[in-house]
Amino acid sequence: xxxxxxxxxxxxxxxxxxxxxxxxxxxxxxxxxxxxxxxxxxxxxxxxxxxxxxxxxxxxxxxxxxxxxxxxxxxxxxxxxxxxxxxxxxxxxxxxxxxxxxxxxxxxxxxxxxxxxxxxxxxxxxxxxxxxxxxxxxxxxxxxxxxxxxxxxxxxxxxxxxxxxxxxxxxxxxxxxxxxxxxxxxxxxxxxxxxxxxxxxxxxxxxxxxxxxxxxxxxxxxxxxxxxxxxxxxxxxxxxxxxxxxxxxxxxxxxxxxxxxxxxxxxxxxxxxxxxxxxxxxxxxxxx
Amino acid sequence: xxxxxxxxxxxxxxxxxxxxxxxxxxxxxxxxxxxxxxxxxxxxxxxxxxxxxxxxxxxxxxxxxxxxxxxxxxxxxxxxxxxxxxxxxxxxxxxxxxxxxxxxxxxxxxxxxxxxxxxxxxxxxxxxxxxxxxxxxxxxxxxxxxxxxxxxxxxxxxxxxxxxxxxxxxxxxxxxxxxxxxxxxxxxxxxxxxxxxxxxxxxxxxxxxxxxxxxxxxxxxxxxxxxxxxxxxxxxxxxxxxxxxxxxxxxxxxxxxxxxxxxxxxxxxxxxxxxxxxxxxxxxxxxxxxxxxxxxxxxxxxxxxxx
Ligand SMILES: [Zn+2]
Numbered sequence: 138x139x140x141x142x143x144x145x146x147x148x149x150x151x152x153x154x155x156x157x158x159x160x161x162x163x164x165x166x167x168x169x170x171x172x173x174x175x176x177x178x179x180x181x182x183x184x185x186x187x188x189x190x191x192x193x194x195x196x197x198x199x200x201x202x203x204x205x206x207x208x209x210x211x212x213x214x215x216x217x218x219x220x221x222x223x224x225x226x227x228x229x230x231x232x233x234x235x236x237x238x239x240x241x242x243x244x245x246x247x248x249x250x251x252x253x254x255x256x257x258x259x260x261x262x263x264x265x266x267x268x269x270x271x272x273x274x275x276x277x278x279x280x281x282x283x284x285x286x287x288x289x290x291x292x293x294x295x296x297x298x299x300x301x302x303x304x305x306x307x308x309x310x311x312x313x314x315x316x317x318x319x320x321x322x323x324x325x326x327x328x329x330x331x332x333x334x335x336x337x338x339x340x341x342x343x344x345x346x347x348x349x350x351x352x353x354x355x356x357x358x359x360x361x362x363x364x365x366x367x368x369x370x371x372x373x374x375x376x377x378x379x380x381x382x383x384x385x386x387x388x389x390x391x392x393x394x395x396x397x398x399x400x401x402x403x404x405x406x407x408x409x410x411x412x413x414x415x416x417x418x419x420x421x422x423x424x425x
Numbered sequence: 426x427x428x429x430x431x432x433x434x435x436x437x438x439x440x441x442x443x444x445x446x447x448x449x450x451x452x453x454x455x456x457x458x459x460x461x462x463x464x465x466x467x468x469x470x471x472x473x474x475x476x477x478x479x480x481x482x483x484x485x486x487x488x489x490x491x492x493x494x495x496x497x498x499x500x501x502x503x504x505x506x507x508x509x510x511x512x513x514x515x516x517x518x519x520x521x522x523x524x525x526x527x528x529x530x531x532x533x534x535x536x537x538x539x540x541x542x543x544x545x546x547x548x549x550x551x552x553x554x555x556x557x558x559x560x561x562x563x564x565x566x567x568x569x570x571x572x573x574x575x576x577x578x579x580x581x582x583x584x585x586x587x588x589x590x591x592x593x594x595x596x597x598x599x600x601x602x603x604x605x606x607x608x609x610x611x612x613x614x615x616x617x618x619x620x621x622x623x624x625x626x627x628x629x630x631x632x633x634x635x636x637x638x639x640x641x642x643x644x645x646x647x648x649x650x651x652x653x654x655x656x657x658x659x660x661x662x663x664x665x666x667x668x669x670x671x672x673x674x675x676x677x678x679x680x681x682x683x684x685x686x687x688x689x690x691x692x693x694x695x696x697x698x699x700x701x702x703x704x705x706x707x708x709x710x711x712x713x714x715x716x717x718x719x720x721x722x723x724x725x726x727x728x729x730x731x732x
Contacts, residue, residue, distance in 0.1 A: 182428040227427065229434060231474040268547035268620040277512045279505050279544045305722075312716045313612060319715075325540045325612040327503070348718035424722060 138169060138178045138188040142195050143384035149198060149408045150387050150399050163201050166192050174206070174213035175227075185227045186217060190239040193246045198411055202246065211249035214240050221264075222257030223275075233274045234265050238287035241294045242405065245417060250294075259297040262288050270306030282314060282323035286336040289343050290404045293419040298343070304422050308346035311337050319354030320373070330372045331362050331382045334389030339403035342392055345423040352393045359386045430475045441482050452484035460493075467497075473506050477513055490514045495528075502532060508541050522552045530600075537604035540613040547620055550597070551587035588631060589624045591641070597621050598645075602652055609656060609663040619672060622649065626676065639680060646677050664713050671705035671720075675727050678702050682730070702727040 145162065148154050169177045169192060175184030176192035189210070196202045217225045217240065224236040237258055244250045264276040265288060271280025272288035285307070292298045314321040314337045320329030321337045334355060341347050361374045362382070369378030370386035391401040402412040404419040433455070440451045456479060462472040480490060491514055497507045515525055526549050532542040589597075598621060604614030622645075629635070629642045650673045656666045678698040706724035710717040 177428075183431050185427055227431075229427075229431060229474070229478065231470070233470075267544060269544075269616050273509075274505075275509065277545075277548050278509050279541050281505060309719055310616070312719045313616075315715045324503070324505075325616060326538050346718075346722075349716060349722070350718070351715040354715060 138166070138176060138191040138195075140380055141166070142191040142198075144380050145195055145198055146401075146407060147380070147384040147387050149411075150391050150401060152397075152399055154198075159199050162195065163199055163204065166195050167204060170205070174209040174211075183227065184213070186214065186224065186236045186239040186243070187226060189214065190243050193243050194407060197246055197415060198407060200414070202415075205247075207247040207249060211244055211247045211252040214243050214247075215249075215252040218253050218258070220257075222254060222259070222261035224258070234262060234272060234284050234291070235274070235287045237262060238291040238294075241291050245294050246415070255295050259292065259295050259301065262292055262295075262297075263301045266301065269310045270303045270308075271310055280310070280324065282311070282321070282333045282337040282340070285311065285340045289340040290406075290419075293343050293404045293421065296418075296420045298420045298422055302344065302422070304344045304346065304424075308341060308344050308349050308424075311341050311346075312349040315350045315355065319351065319356075319358035321350070321355065328373070329358065331359055331370055331389070332372065332385040334359055335385040335392075335406075338389050338392050339406070342403040343419075343421055345421060347392070348424075356390060356393055356395060359390055362386060427471050430471050433475070434478060437479075441484065448482075449484045452479050452482060455479045456485060467501065467504060468506065470506075473510060477510070480514065480517070483517075487514055487518045491518075498532070502536060502539050503541050505541060508545065512545075522549050525549055526553065533600070533604070537608050538611045538613050540616070543613055543617040546597075547617065550589045550593055553593060554590060588627055591628065594621060594624055594645075598649065605665070606656060606659075609660045610665055612665070615665045615669060618649075618669060622646075622672070622676060629680070643677070643680050646673055646680065649673055650677070664709070667705065667709055667712065671702060671709060671723065674698060674702035674705050675723065675730075678727065678730060699727060699730070 141162070145154070145157055148156050166176070168180055169182075169188070171177055171184040173184050175186070176189045177184050178188045182188075193202065193205070193210070196204060214224075217227070217236070219225060219232070223232045223234075224240040225232055226236045226239075240253060241250070241255070241258060244253055261276075262272065265272045265274070265278065265284070267273060267280045269280050271282075272284045273279050273281065274284050278284070289298065289302065289307075292301050298304075313325070314323070314333060316322055316329045318329050320331065321333040322329045323333045323336065338347070338350070338355070341349060359370065362371045362376075363369070363386075364371065364378045367378055369380070370383040371378045372382050387398065388401050388406065391398040392403060394400075400409040401407070402409050402417075404421075405412050405417055437451060437455065441448050456476065459472050459476040459479070462469060463476075466472070479485070480487065491511070494507050494511045494514065498504060498511070501507065514520075526546065529542040529546045529549070532539050533546075598618075601614045601618045601621065604611070605618065608614070625642055625645045629638045632638045650670065653666050653670050653673065657663060657670065660666065681698050703724050706720045706727060709720045710724075713720070
């Protein structure tokens with residue numbers, strides 16, 4: 138399900154959505170919905186918040202959200218919230234700030250944010266904040282660019298960025314993710330990888346601090362990971378390409394304003410045109 | 426990926442509920458299975474979660490889990506799944522903060538670049554003195570006792586901003602200086618150092634009227650600046666030492682400004698700090714051009730604060 142979302146969104150960024158058959162795609166997405174209202178990664182699997190968000194994102198992309206029973210899906214999502222404000226990924230109780238993003242974003246798409254306890258969700262995200270301004274997967278967890286993206290975006294949807302985030306401290310930590318290669322890493326003293334071009338960069342954009350990294354150097358790094366024969370993008374130069382890194386590479390280039398690509402929204406990870414059509418609201422900070 | 430583990434859990438729920446020898450046997454088998462899965466893929470979120478789910482039933486030894494995860498972190502000392510698992514097991518056991526702190530000290534002394542261990546320290550230090558059964562020092566002054574009491578109540582309330590004791594900060598400054606003198610271009614210690622400076626500033630912010638706190642902070646900043654200047658004498662090309670120097674000058678500007686003329690520092694000293702901080706940030710724009718946008722921002726913050 139997530140793979141389909143990455144591929145479909147990548148094609149929209151490239152301005153070639155017609156390369157996928159909409160009717161077939163939507164029918165497959167709907168076939169993955171479970172009686173609980175949640176969506177599974179594929180027909181024979183169990184429902185999970187990760188795939189519920191991916192499914193709703195695909196439906197949003199193709200203007201087909203009216204196919205789902207919003208109240209039913211919202212009840213499934215809100216039912217996964219715990220007393221401390223966190224969200225479990227499914228009934229088995231794994232807790233991760235990624236699921237907070239999936240839940241708040243899904244509810245925003247369904248116009249049912251009021252189904253969850255948003256102030257409690259914000260409190261939980263605050264507990265996951267760290268000494269370096271970043272966020273981890275659970276309280277106590279080390280900062281990681283992927284979790285930084287999900288927490289910043291979730292707080293943006295909740296309208297609580299300014300309450301919880303120290304934008305100068307976090308912006309600085311993200312700027313230090315750019316390595317001499319021009320690419321970004323996800324944690325201090327780790328290797329650069331194209332996927333962080335989306336996770337670290339989108340958070341920086343939401344915080345209004347995109348100018349705190351070197352855009353030409355990052356652009357050159359992402360383009361250097363392109364396979365000029367097969368066309369996809371890999372994690373690092375000369376590695377094998379995949380749809381995951383192709384999407385995140387394109388999304389990063391789009392945020393950097395690369396010519397020929399449709400602009401992407403840093404919070405909702407969908408084309409800006411889709412976000413505008415759906416009138417989705419999110420808080421953004423500016424650099425004073 | 427999740428679905429296969431879901432089926433196993435569905436089958437295990439009644440067995441675990443029944444308890445007894447069979448439940449213990451089943452739990453042990455499940456741990457062996459997740460270990461095989463993790464050996465193939467150490468980043469499998471679903472396998473880690475399954476192991477936590479099994480362990481949470483308290484049918485097997487938690488101490489054995491600590492031993493296992495220490496072996497894992499010896500082989501891969503930044504594995505954040507491993508660190509998260511250690512915290513999970515430590516919480517279940519009610520592990521003393523002191524023992525966890527000692528573990529991070531060992532990991533850091535083995536490899537100063539272990540950012541995961543520095544991170545964990547930042548979580549442990551505010552809890553250090555709020556544990557029941559920690560005896561008060563014999564020469565406990567009233568102010569130290571009040572400080573400890575304030576810390577205990579704020580960490581109970583789950584506040585992340587609990588003050589770290591001055592004497593603890595001194596020990597941490599010493600440890601982290603070993604790190605950056607050994608590996609001046611490794612980010613790990615420097616980012617931790619910036620947090621320590623914030624902890625020192627927090628004492629003053631908690632008591633902005635206190636001249637004693639202000640003077641103490643000015644003293645800490647002066648010592649740290651001297652240390653970083655020593656490092657720059659040895660390693661003139663160290664960009665991280667320069668970043669820290671610029672940050673320190675900016676903090677000194679704030680503290681100096683608050684002293685006004687009354688503490689024997691004229692406005693001339695304050696203006697000099699301001700010029701020095703702005704110049705230090707400007708230098709960095711050339712030395713570390715990827716982050717020029719950040720340095721311009723920091724420089725303008727310095728300039729604005731001086732007006
Ligand atoms: Zn990657």
